[in-house]
Amino acid sequence: MDFDLSEDQRLLQDSLSKLLKDKYGFEQRKGYMASETGWSREVWAAYAELGLLGMPFAEEDGGLGYGAVETMIVTEQMGRSLTLEPFMSTVVMGGGFLRHGATAEQRAAMVPEIAAGTLLLAFAHTEPQSRFDLHDVATTAKKDGAGWVIDGRKGVVVHGDTADRLIVTARISGARRDRDGIGVFLVPADAQGVTRRGFGTADGQRAADITFDGVKVGAEALLTGSGGGIALVERVADETIAAMAAEAVGCMEAAKDLTVDYLKTRKQFGRPIGSFQALQHRAAEMMVCLEQARSMAMLAAMMASEPDAAERRRQMRAVKVEVGRNARFVGQQTVQMHGGIAMTMEYAGGHYLKRLTVIENMFGDMDHHLAALSEEGGVFLAA
Amino acid sequence: MDLRFTDEERAFREEVRAWIDANLPADTRERMASGRTPTKAMQVDWQRRLYDKGWAVPHWPVEWGGQPWSAIKRFILSEEIQSTPAPSPLGFNCNMLGPVLVAFGTEEQKKHFLPKLASLDLWFCQGFSEPGAGSDLASLKCAAKRDGDHYIVNGQKTWTTLAQHADWIFLLVRTDPGAAKQQEGISFLLVDMKTPGITVRPIITIDGAHEVNEVFFDDVKVPVANLVGTENRGWDCAKFLLSNERTGQARVGASKERIRRLKLIAKEAPGGARPVMEDPRFRSRLTDVEVQLKALEMTTLRVLADENRQLSRGKPNPASSVLKIRGTELQQAISELYVMAAGPYGLAAPNDPEADGRNEPDIAQDWQTLAQATYFNWRKQSIYGGSTEIQKNIMAKAFLGL
Numbered sequence: 153m154d155f156d157l158s159e160d161q162r163l164l165q166d167s168l169s170k171l172l173k174d175k176y177g178f179e180q181r182k183g184y185m186a187s188e189t190g191w192s193r194e195v196w197a198a199y200a201e202l203g204l205l206g207m208p209f210a211e212e213d214g215g216l217g218y219g220a221v222e223t224m225i226v227t228e229q230m231g232r233s234l235t236l237e238p239f240m241s242t243v244v245m246g247g248g249f250l251r252h253g254a255t256a257e258q259r260a261a262m263v264p265e266i267a268a269g270t271l272l273l274a275f276a277h278t279e280p281q282s283r284f285d286l287h288d289v290a291t292t293a294k295k296d297g298a299g300w301v302i303d304g305r306k307g308v309v310v311h312g313d314t315a316d317r318l319i320v321t322a323r324i325s326g327a328r329r330d331r332d333g334i335g336v337f338l339v340p341a342d343a344q345g346v347t348r349r350g351f352g353t354a355d356g357q358r359a360a361d362i363t364f365d366g367v368k369v370g371a372e373a374l375l376t377g378s379g380g381g382i383a384l385v386e387r388v389a390d391e392t393i394a395a396m397a398a399e400a401v402g403c404m405e406a407a408k409d410l411t412v413d414y415l416k417t418r419k420q421f422g423r424p425i426g427s428f429q430a431l432q433h434r435a436a437e438m439m440v441c442l443e444q445a446r447s448m449a450m451l452a453a454m455m456a457s458e459p460d461a462a463e464r465r466r467q468m469r470a471v472k473v474e475v476g477r478n479a480r481f482v483g484q485q486t487v488q489m490h491g492g493i494a495m496t497m498e499y500a501g502g503h504y505l506k507r508l509t510v511i512e513n514m515f516g517d518m519d520h521h522l523a524a525l526s527e528e529g530g531v532f533l534a535a
Numbered sequence: 536m537d538l539r540f541t542d543e544e545r546a547f548r549e550e551v552r553a554w555i556d557a558n559l560p561a562d563t564r565e566r567m568a569s570g571r572t573p574t575k576a577m578q579v580d581w582q583r584r585l586y587d588k589g590w591a592v593p594h595w596p597v598e599w600g601g602q603p604w605s606a607i608k609r610f611i612l613s614e615e616i617q618s619t620p621a622p623s624p625l626g627f628n629c630n631m632l633g634p635v636l637v638a639f640g641t642e643e644q645k646k647h648f649l650p651k652l653a654s655l656d657l658w659f660c661q662g663f664s665e666p667g668a669g670s671d672l673a674s675l676k677c678a679a680k681r682d683g684d685h686y687i688v689n690g691q692k693t694w695t696t697l698a699q700h701a702d703w704i705f706l707l708v709r710t711d712p713g714a715a716k717q718q719e720g721i722s723f724l725l726v727d728m729k730t731p732g733i734t735v736r737p738i739i740t741i742d743g744a745h746e747v748n749e750v751f752f753d754d755v756k757v758p759v760a761n762l763v764g765t766e767n768r769g770w771d772c773a774k775f776l777l778s779n780e781r782t783g784q785a786r787v788g789a790s791k792e793r794i795r796r797l798k799l800i801a802k803e804a805p806g807g808a809r810p811v812m813e814d815p816r817f818r819s820r821l822t823d824v825e826v827q828l829k830a831l832e833m834t835t836l837r838v839l840a841d842e843n844r845q846l847s848r849g850k851p852n853p854a855s856s857v858l859k860i861r862g863t864e865l866q867q868a869i870s871e872l873y874v875m876a877a878g879p880y881g882l883a884a885p886n887d888p889e890a891d892g893r894n895e896p897d898i899a900q901d902w903q904t905l906a907q908a909t910y911f912n913w914r915k916q917s918i919y920g921g922s923t924e925i926q927k928n929i930m931a932k933a934f935l936g937l
Binding site (some may be wrong): 433444 | 541791798930934
């Protein structure tokens with residue numbers, strides 16, 4: 153058992169931390185947010201240069217062959233700076249579908265482009281009725297000669313407005329909530345019949361509502377992977393949960409640091425407010441929450457590659473619940489202990505709460521996973 | 536980063552499990568499994584077996600009976616003991632006094648006491664708290680005056696756990712009432728409980744158990760040779776002792792065992808009732824506690840794996856403070872779940888001959904009547920060893936610079 157980072161991993165952490173210090177001050181971030189895409193192409197190019205965009209892909213596909221620990225390192229740093237770029241959509245989710253579901257030819261065609269920063273992906277899955285159930289898919293894919301015709305509507309497709317290709321779940325057979333019969337399709341975002349309506353999300357990122365109206369794709373658009381569509385979706389969802397757990401830890405640590413600094417400098421009643429025990433104890437509790445979340449992010453990085461899918465799912469549910477709980481406390485207390493200043497758009501504190509809240513509600517909220525986990529026998533199964 | 540146990544560590548776990556199975560006496564196993572604490576005889580017998588095996592004090596230096604093991608290997612042993620469940624080696628001897636003697640004791644003290652602490656030939660209790668010195672421990676008043684080759688001790692200690700079993704007591708006493716800072720006039724003494732002038736009076740706690748005591752000292756003569764460390768520097772020993780306590784207090788292995796047992800119990804249908812496990816609200820609460828326990832398990836392992844670096848850094852891992860706070864919260868939360876699972880039959884007080892022993896044994900099942908007693912008793916956990924509030928004071932100061 154070893155919790156240490158390797159020399160290479162430390163180097164990765166340091167170089168990204170340096171890049172973000174340089175390019176992702178709070179004022180710079182505001183500028184990116186106000187731009188047309190809602191994020192920075194320049195920063196994206198810098199990620200490509202650093203090798204971050206090809207990170208999880210195998211070397212023979214044109215990637216670096218890194219694993220979940222490296223993803224954890226990277227998304228944690230991104231969380232600290234509240235970055236806006238489509239890393240989660242393109243590299244973590246898109247990358248996951250390509251690694252586990254695409255053919256060697258598809259990977260050979262797409263991975264070098266992703267790594268170079270010229271190809272963006274987004275995962276179009278959530279539907280108006282599906283809430284957090286990954287198997288609830290009403291969008292249909294019907295056989296059309298050798299290919300497929302896709303019809304349906306996907307909502308809250310994160311970075312779906314700027315993506316070049318969409319990874320779309322659609323029902324090939326069975327009833328709306330069947331686990332079997334779900335296909336995962338690779339669809340060009342500019343295909344005939346695709347209509348995108350972009351919008352801003354609560355945390356200042358971008359997403360899209362996307363309709364598919366008789367969208368024709370070839371046979372090769374259906375990603376296969378092992379275990380059928382839902383298994384592929386769950387595998388990528390779990391890898392994303394792991395990456396977002398680390399991002400949440402980055403947000404929480406930065407928010408805690410910001411808050412503790414403020415407690416030391418803000419004076420009321422003639423002394424720093426950090427001298428008051430009521431606030432000291434809450435700051436200490438924030439630290440407890442941060443460390444518990446960090447432990448779970450590490451667990452998630454380890455479990456992301458667990459071959460037993462049921463075991464992996466159960467542990468990721470635990471990660472989601474525990475990170476969500478602690479993220480909510482840290483986010484809320486960041487605002488509370490700052491007071492009015494963190495209620496404003498001009499100050500970073502409130503933005504951490506916003507991002508943490510979005511993370512908490514992506515890929516299932518705490519209640520969703522707690523209910524499912526308790527159905528599945530809990531964390532510690534009887535031996 | 537690799538968070539899997541190695542093959543060697545896994546094999547060691549199997550070895551420990553098999554050895555405990557072969558060596559834990561049936562009556563001890565049964566009593567522990569029912570959720571009770573071991574009797575004195577059970578504790579002594581079991582610790583002797585661990586000692587003979589070389590497993591009572593693996594964290595001590597090898598020359599004093601320790602093992603050259605990694606922190607993870609030690610964790611595996613203690614987790615297996617807790618999850619059997621079998622009695623853990625007596626904390627006062629093995630985790631508190633032993634390391635203090637190793638660090639501060641004279642060669643004679645080490646030679647005389649350390650083997651007896653490890654084997655439990657001598658049972659020590661802890662004389663720190665006083666009626667007027669709880670969280671503010673350094674304000675203690677119990678006085679020791681030098682008189683030739685002896686100290687004369689006068690005063691009172693309280694909350695003295697299992698003093699009724701103890702052969703000896705380690706004491707914090709005030710040796711210099713005039714010191715500039717109250718921490719500076721304190722000394723650390725070892726006292727034979729049979730010395731004339733010592734009176735032990737039981738305190739019965741809200742669960743009906745006799746676990747803690749008041750101990751009175753009336754002109755008690757203690758040889759100067761029983762001073763540990765330097766006179767008036769006893770606070771150093773006390774701080775060292777308290778900072779050693781933290782990882783142990785998470786007791787993840789014990790909590791996992793309690794949850795495993797609760798899951799079995801909650802599937803039963805006493806008197807034809809619907810098993811409480813079928814109530815989604817109960818199940819959800821239980822799962823929520825499991826989730827937190829999983830996080831605590833990971834945090835515990837992080838702290839242990841970091842132990843060697845902590846020594847060179849001279850500063851504990853910030854994650855270590857989490858262990859006492861969350862560890863005790865979770866043990867308490869589990870005790871609440873038992874009360875919920877017990878339902879109305881949990882209202883019957885336990886039939887424990889060592890407590891008041893008035894109830895007939897068949898009023899309810901053992902686990903039902905013990906549920907509330909344990910719940911009441913375990914409220915102590917967030918109070919002793921530095922209350923949750925004191926832990927947070929320490930964190931705010933040491934880690935956050937507030």
